[in-house]
Amino acid sequence: MKLRLLYSLFLLTFLLLLNSCARRGRPTGGEKDVTAPIMITAEPHHESVKFNSEKIRLNFNEYIKLKDLNKQLVISPPMENQPTITPVGTASKFINIKILDTLKENTTYTFNFGNSVEDNNESNPLERFKYVFSTGDYIDSLKVYGTVADAYNQKADENISIMLYEVTEDYTDSIIFKERPNYVANTLDSIGYELTNLKEGKYLIVALNDYANNYTYDPKQDKIGFHSDFITLPNDSIVDITLFKEELPFKLMRASEVNKGHIYFGYEGDPRDLKIDLISDKPKDFKSTLVFESDKDSVSYWFTPFEADSLQFQVTHNELKQDVVVKLRSKEIDSLIVDRSIRGNLNLQDTIAIVTNIPIQNVDKSKITILDKDSVEVKFTTYLDTSKKNLKLNFDKKYDHQYKFNLLPNAIEDIFGNVNDTLNFGTTTKHPDDYGVINISLQNIESYPIILELLDKDYKVVRTAYSTNEVSFKFENLDPQNYIARVIYDSNKNRKWDSGDFLSRKKPEKIIYYNVVMELRVNWELNESFNLK
Numbered sequence: 200m201k202l203r204l205l206y207s208l209f210l211l212t213f214l215l216l217l218n219s220c221a222r223r224g225r226p227t228g229g230e231k232d233v234t235a236p237i238m239i240t241a242e243p244h245h246e247s248v249k250f251n252s253e254k255i256r257l258n259f260n261e262y263i264k265l266k267d268l269n270k271q272l273v274i275s276p277p278m279e280n281q282p283t284i285t286p287v288g289t290a291s292k293f294i295n296i297k298i299l300d301t302l303k304e305n306t307t308y309t310f311n312f313g314n315s316v317e318d319n320n321e322s323n324p325l326e327r328f329k330y331v332f333s334t335g336d337y338i339d340s341l342k343v344y345g346t347v348a349d350a351y352n353q354k355a356d357e358n359i360s361i362m363l364y365e366v367t368e369d370y371t372d373s374i375i376f377k378e379r380p381n382y383v384a385n386t387l388d389s390i391g392y393e394l395t396n397l398k399e400g401k402y403l404i405v406a407l408n409d410y411a412n413n414y415t416y417d418p419k420q421d422k423i424g425f426h427s428d429f430i431t432l433p434n435d436s437i438v439d440i441t442l443f444k445e446e447l448p449f450k451l452m453r454a455s456e457v458n459k460g461h462i463y464f465g466y467e468g469d470p471r472d473l474k475i476d477l478i479s480d481k482p483k484d485f486k487s488t489l490v491f492e493s494d495k496d497s498v499s500y501w502f503t504p505f506e507a508d509s510l511q512f513q514v515t516h517n518e519l520k521q522d523v524v525v526k527l528r529s530k531e532i533d534s535l536i537v538d539r540s541i542r543g544n545l546n547l548q549d550t551i552a553i554v555t556n557i558p559i560q561n562v563d564k565s566k567i568t569i570l571d572k573d574s575v576e577v578k579f580t581t582y583l584d585t586s587k588k589n590l591k592l593n594f595d596k597k598y599d600h601q602y603k604f605n606l607l608p609n610a611i612e613d614i615f616g617n618v619n620d621t622l623n624f625g626t627t628t629k630h631p632d633d634y635g636v637i638n639i640s641l642q643n644i645e646s647y648p649i650i651l652e653l654l655d656k657d658y659k660v661v662r663t664a665y666s667t668n669e670v671s672f673k674f675e676n677l678d679p680q681n682y683i684a685r686v687i688y689d690s691n692k693n694r695k696w697d698s699g700d701f702l703s704r705k706k707p708e709k710i711i712y713y714n715v716v717m718e719l720r721v722n723w724e725l726n727e728s729f730n731l732k
């Protein structure tokens with residue numbers, strides 16, 4: 200009996216084991232690796248002094264890879280010849296650095312890898328990894344940190360270089376245009392920065408969105424920011440910087456013929472006060488006009504063409520006086536194109552205009568009519584803007600109305616004598632309930648005058664208010680969408696935002712953004728309080 204019982208237990212155990220072995224399953228593999236790699240040794244060791252090696256080897260506890268090394272790696276002070284760093288593109292447990300530059304004496308060097316070192320399997324970054332050494336007897340340990348903002352845009356650019364130039368007997372402000380800085384750091388994808396391992400001294404601190412990545416300032420393409428005064432280490436450890444794009448000094452560029460009777464004069468800088476006079480002989484019935492192109496760095500000179508191989512102009516701008524000769528080759532003259540400025544619904548705050556591609560010379564208002572929905576003629580006035588290609592039609596617009604526009608032939612004549620054909624179009628205004636209202640009250644205004652701008656989600660200016668003493672503003676007949684507000688302190692009272700200038704230490708005019716996105720819906724009225732502190 201006992202033998203039979205033992206045999207039964209043995210058989211049951213065997214069957215259970217067999218069933219367990221036959222069951223198929225998926226191995227768990229353990230928990231996901233979330234640990235960043237660790238540098239275990241360095242040759243020469245981290246924070247070496249009296250450094251004189253040409254080769255560096257950094258060893259890690261696991262296989263690593265380098266990601267975006269060209270963007271992430273910042274070497275301070277910058278080297279004229281970038282070192283060779285291997286391996287790139289393959290996984291390894293080490294990083295080799297071959298120095299190709301002659302190192303400065305008594306200088307602390309920092310290789311800041313940012314977040315470019317990752318483990319090979321899970322891409323866990325070794326954040327803000329750096330390797331430091333000194334060619335002198337000690338490691339410099341002072342630091343400067345702070346934030347970077349943009350003077351005009353709500354969000355600062357990424358990858359901003361923050362640079363320190365030591366102020367010595369040979370220092371001049373032109374150093375930023377031609378020499379590399381003594382120290383450099385980078386914001387990467389953050390607004391914060393930190394310059395470390397600095398030595399005691401007096402410095403100029405600037406920030407650049409260094410387009411060419413060459414650690415020198417190019418006003419044509421770089422934004423710049425600076426501290427008003429030199430900083431002194433170790434006294435000044437926190438410095439916040441605001442970036443701006445300098446307005447270039449005026450410079451006349453190449454002039455060229457576009458078509459017969461149309462010449463472009465290219466320029467850099469502010470074209471205000473620019474004058475262009477034709478000094479060649481011209482017929483008595485000669486006509487010309489100058490049109491500044493708002494979306495181009497050029498001004499258009501339109502004229503009634505006559506027989507000539509070339510034309511000589513005198514260009515003046517403040518102290519500039521320059522003679523320019525333009526050769527004439529084109530035989531084609533532009534054809535007049537007439538259209539309207541608005542398609543679809545007409546907002547009561549907007550002005551509809553007749554738009555042309557050639558400057559308008561004459562307008563016959565009697566050949567333009569506007570009819571309302573009851574076919575009653577609407578009184579209007581006309582205004583030709585500075586481009587002379589927009590004939591604005593001003594009239595009393597009403598809610599929930601339809602308007603028809605009719606231009607008979609010869610209503611408009613351009614500078615070449617071309618006239619329009621018949622043009623008919625219509626537009627509609629919305630019902631009051633289709634709009635919304637935003638009321639904005641400003642608090643803690645530092646000074647007047649101010650410019651209050653209402654922007655859409657793409658930062659396009661929708662409405663503007665200018666004030667020398669008011670604190671409350673009402674924006675009516677707004678389309679339902681999201682809006683952003685900003686205030687400009689118009690310190691020079693020219694009704695526009697002005698940028699800064701490094702050499703004169705002029706800061707840009709101050710802009711403050713309202714940090715709330717205003718969500719306006721149909722038939723809503725929002726009341727917003729904007730504290731400028």
